[in-house]
Amino acid sequence: MGEADKIGQRIAECRGKGGKSLNLAGLDLEEIPPAVRNLRQLRNLDLGGNLIEALPAWIGELDSLVELYVIGNPLRTIPDSITRLKRLRSLIVTAGSKVIVPDMGGLTHLRRLALIRVGLPEVPPWIRRLRQLQLLWLDWNPLRNLPEWIGELSQLTTLHVSNARLRSLPIELRGLEKLEDLRLNGNTQLGLPAEILNEEVPQILEYYFRIRDPTARQRLNEFKLVVVGRGSVGKTTLVHRLVMNRFKRFRRTPGIQITKWPIEINGERVHAHIWDFGGQEILHGTHRFFMTERALYLILLSGREGTEDADAEYWLSLVRSFAGDVPVIVLLHKWDDYPFELNRALLVQKYGQIRFLSTDSETNHGIDALRKEISQQAVALPGLKAAWPVAWQRGGRAVAAWWRRRTRRMRQSPSRTRAATLSRW
Ligand SMILES: Nc1nc2c(ncn2[C@@H]2O[C@H](COP(=O)(O)OP(=O)(O)OP(=O)(O)O)[C@@H](O)[C@H]2O)c(=O)[nH]1
Ligand SMILES: [Mg+2]
Secondary structure (H helix, E strand, C coil): CHHHHHHHHHHHHHHCCCCEEEECCCCCCCCCHHHHHCCCCCCCCEECCCCCCEEEEEHHHHHCEEEEEECHHHHECCCHHHHHCCCCEEEECCCCCEEECCCCCCCCCEEEEEEECCCCCCCCCCHHHCCCCCCCEEECCCCCCCCCHHHHHHCCCEEEECCCCCCCHHHHHHHHHCCCEECCCCCHHHCCCCCCCCCHHHHHHHHHHHHHHHHHCCEECCCEEECCCCCCHHHHHHHHHHHCCCCCCCCCCCCCEEEEEEEEEEEEEEEEEEEEEECCHHHHHHHHHHCCCCCCEEEEECCCCHHHHHHHHHHHHHHHHHHHCCCEEEEEECCCCCCCCCCCHHHHHHHHCCCEEEEECCCCCCCCHHHHHHHHHHCCCCCCCCCEEEEEHHHHHHHHHHHHHHHHHHHCHHHHHHHHHHHHH
């Protein structure tokens, strides 16, 4: 019996028995034998190691197929009709050169997809719709990057993109909680040493985002709220009132205190990182180094000492000089202890857009209005829901620690530290 007859017999047998699997691997086939078209019951078809350049359009008629293996063929095109194989869970293709691949985003049952060495210049956008994907192999394609939406494929356990041309990784990879097998070897531009590449997924990503690309950006629902004002004006007490909704007495704040405050804005949970600056005068000079553009500023003033106008000018000019055109809320604070007024029109004329509110942490006066105002202003901040440097949160903690060390030194020897600080900056 010739080779062709043997193949014919195998197909006939499969048909006769209503077989679910057909193995046609390694038979030097140049095309799928036409008789396969009749095997409508087939669930698994293995065409590996043949000489097939094109899958026929009728492949779409084999709509019971669950697994299709086309490994090691000189394939050039995959026909559109493949999108009719709605039950397909595994599609494994490895070729040797460019393959025309149709939009297969409708194959939403796919769990395993391999498109290896098929000349993909980018990750096909339709893969985004394959929400059930667990395994994705894209090795040996000239891919320069991975899309951010890769982070939406939440079922992924395996991602192989070895020997591509990746230049960077998206931070969204860190959101793939089930990912346990990440292969990135052969992408020299990522700068990942061999010993790291063999590590577990969290170690690979930690190394990459900490050492290689600490400026990678992450979408976070958070923003920075900076609270300033002279010593004892009530900053720390206000932060406690905002976050815990209680009035409590505090000692004076020795440096910066950073508090995380979860709030709801437009039905979404957002975290404010509140930077509460110690108001002692000796610390003011360094405030400016922590004033950043992507933040909302609260300036607290009180009236009992009679310095409210000068204080308002002092803090507004500091904020405008070092943080720029940021949103500012000026609080006429400790209101129920001592109500007072400011020349609001003049301040607005000199320092631009400002919101004014009267507040008191002890009596809760104006606190709800303040929360509301903060939410409204935060929505407009460029940082909210937009890109933030990843290192930002860590940065906050490092800054707080550095500040504590510094103020400790400063108390021991104020003048020397100040000189050292100046030369340092
Ligand atoms: N009547 C009244 N007293 C307040 C209010 N907020 C704070 N205080 C009191 O003012 C004093 C200083 O409050 P803090 O919150 O520690 O002031 P601070 O601005 O954080 O001070 P520093 O950390 O030294 O910069 C404390 O005695 C508070 O109890 C308020 O809204 N109304
Ligand atoms: Mg304080």
